Amino acid sequence: MVFWPSIVVATPAHSGVGATLTYRSELSLAPGALVRVPLGSREVLGVVWDCPDTPPEGLTEARTKVVAGVLEGLPALNGCWRQLVKFSAQYYQRSLGEVALAALPPQLRELDSTQLARRLKRRAKAAAGVPPTAPEALQGHDLSAEQAEALQALAAATAPVLLYGATGSGKTEVYLRATQAVLETAAPENEAPTQVLVMVPEINLTPQLEARFRERFEPAFGAGSVVCLHSGMTPAQRLTSWLAAHTGSARIVLGTRMAVFASLPGLRLIVVDEEHDPSYKSQEGARYSARDLAVYRAKVESEALAAGGALLQAGPHPRPLPEGEGARGGGVVNPRCQVLLGSATPSLESWHAADQGRYLRLEMPGRIGGGALPRLRLVDMNHQPKGAVLAPPLVAAMGERIARGEQCLVLLNRRGYAPVLACHDCGWKSGCPHCSAYRVFHKLDRTLRCHHCGFTERVPRACPDCGNLDIAPVGRGTEQIEEQLAGLLVDVKRPDGQPARVARMDADSTRLKGSLEVQLAALHSGEVDVLVGTQMIAKGHDFRRITLVAGINADSALFASDYRAPERLFALLMQAAGRAGRDAAQSGASEMWIQTWYPQHPLFVTLKKHDYPAFAAEQLTEREQAGMPPYGFQALLRADARTQQAAQAFLNIAAEQAAGLPHRDQITLYPAVPLTIQRVANVERAQMLVETDSRGALQRFLSAWQPVLHACRSAPEAKGLVRWAVDVDPLSI
DNA sequence: CCGGCTATGGTG
DNA sequence: ACCATAGCCGGT
Secondary structure, eight states, rough: OOOOOEEEEEEEESSSOOHHHEEEEESOTTTEEEEEEEETTTTEEEEEEEEOOSSTOOOOOOSEEOOOOOOOOOOOOOOOHHHHHHHHHTTOOHEEEEEEHHHGGGOOOOOOOOHHHHHHHHHHHHHHHOOOOOOOOOOOOOOOOOHHHHHHHHHHHSSSSSEEOTTOOOOOHHHHHHHHHHSSSSTTTTSSOOOOEOOOOOOOGGHHHHHHHEEEEEHHHHSSSEEOOOTTTTTHHHHHHHHHHTTTTOSSSEEEEEGGGGGTTEEEEEEEEETOOGGBBOOOSSOHHHHHHHHHHHHHHHHHHHHHHHHHSSSSSSOOOOOOOOBBBGOOOOOOOEEEEEEOOHHHHHHHHHTTTEEEEEEOOGGGGGGGOOOEEEEGGGSOOOOSOOOOHHHHHHHHHTTTTOOOEESOOOSSSSSSSEEEETOOOOOOSSSSSBEEEEEETTTEETTTOEEEEEEEOEEEEETOEEEEEEEEEHHHHHHHHHTTTOOOOOOSOOOEEEEESTTTOSTTTTTHHEEEEEHHHTTSEEEESSGGGSSSSSOOOOOEEEEEEHHHTTTTTTTHHHHHHHHHHHHOOOHOOSGGGGTTOOEEEEEOOOOOOOOHHHHTTTTTHHHHHHHHHHHHHHOOOSSSEEEEEEEEEEEEEEEHHHHHHHHHHTTTTTTGOOOOOOOOEEEEEEEEEEEEEEEEEEEEHHHHHHHHHHHHHHHHHHHHTOOOTTTTTTEEEEEESOOOO
């Protein structure tokens, strides 16, 4: 056995050789150090993972290359961060290097040492330049009894906390107070200042939250103590925020799912707002759930703190938390990292975990100011005039609201004017030539747009197949509802005598930078009376004067084949309903209208009672009987290829080659099937469901399958395969 | 007969 | 990931 000091580095290379590559170095390096290493003909960023005396079997010193340099002045990524990355790579079946590099700001790859030194200097100066004033007792609002109780329970909690709070119950204030408590806890000498991570599902929701956190914490903790981290920022901004978090000058990081990987050496609290939201699940690269990783990360950080942070800094895995450790009598609690999951309609996974006692459920059923949740009114479309898009009673109700100076929200989850354009003579439809989907008719710019691949053309003047001039929109989108409502409300006057104004807010109307803010301002100032929009308007925004919310087309989700569709519909409608009646002065009279052909559907019956617990219990019973998550465990093997045949062939060969792998007998491999939208951008898509009742079996099976899948890539039957991927804990199957 | 683009392989 | 190399169609 030869002994020489080798440096194991996680690099972007991720096929063939393995998860890490081994180098030599004259420099003394420790795990977590950021280095530049030669890889092929280039030099890439890498993370030092291990520094063993005995290099991997069969690798000679002469065959290794030398570490090119260290990113000087940057503290090493700590053991908790590395453990999070390692776990994510294993759990979601990706290479260590891929996950590690994806977790770092892309700009870090291009920085040379002088640029980095300049940035770090600027950081230090900025941090020193803003002396934090003594934290005031930050006035905030008075807490409701429910909020105070939740905070008290949170302070003593040792398990992940599920904050089940109605829309308008003041969850954000709880986040702010919990953050404040953490930031005011002085970190021991030689330890990083305490930090908090707050995640939201969408970029759109960050500005509002950022404003509240800045207002609350910057006076005490200095400018720059609150930073954001999301994909909408420029690479330079992301690097700045990342460095601030990594060096500890940022105390609060607000961000989307990617923020779960931020380097936070003093992390003591992770908040996951709207924890049920599907946006927390990544859909490319490592398909991680930021919510699940938040729970895992808090556990790892807690264990490290319990074991003594210094031990972990360079050490291997954190030690497990001893039984009963964490909370001590009299409310004195050991240093730990908490995780707080908040939602008015928690995910069934979290709800189930709370049922089992793995999470602590805290409830805040009441709204701040005592306002009632809006009354649900179901409009039976069977009894409306034929062809009516908007039921006359709904339009009348909206008119009354507007006349009283109140606002309305109309929800339709489909942008554009109409989902299809069709020829009534020959049956032509506006299909996309590259996808198995229709192109959507956008009337405003006279285009047909494919919402899957982006292919856009001007609307043809006549039918492309038969020349008939009579081509017409079928179905409706937000543009059409906006247009129709403007017509239907034309005689309605606001209290100031002005005619009613209708506006639309969706991905199209907010595409330009700053236009979301402009639109929200128009609504807040009362310029707009009716806002038509996609689910974007249902999420998070604080609309004060809205007293009527209407769902135009909820039925499509009622009978969707996706078993999570009811859960998503319930959450969306509850969330939308929550936009109404937030202003206590106008509460009591607020309403949520839903147009449906199935008013007796059980989902609406529970929704009417705002009874999420009943809905969850019923859904969980169904899931248990069917062996579905959270009782069963799933993964998807996805394949993209030039032909459907090749995609399915890859999946079928992969299934055949799985014979004899560990736990194969506990795993069900379903037949390969095309995706609902089979072809996107001329790529055929297929998938295979992997199901089992044991998470451990699934993990071990998938790990053993991985090399087999790599090998199946070159099977002759699978010629034309573009790419494949494993999706662990998929959200839609 | 050379050059560009796409599939395939390798990186310590 | 990214780069290098090998394999398939077009121009002069």
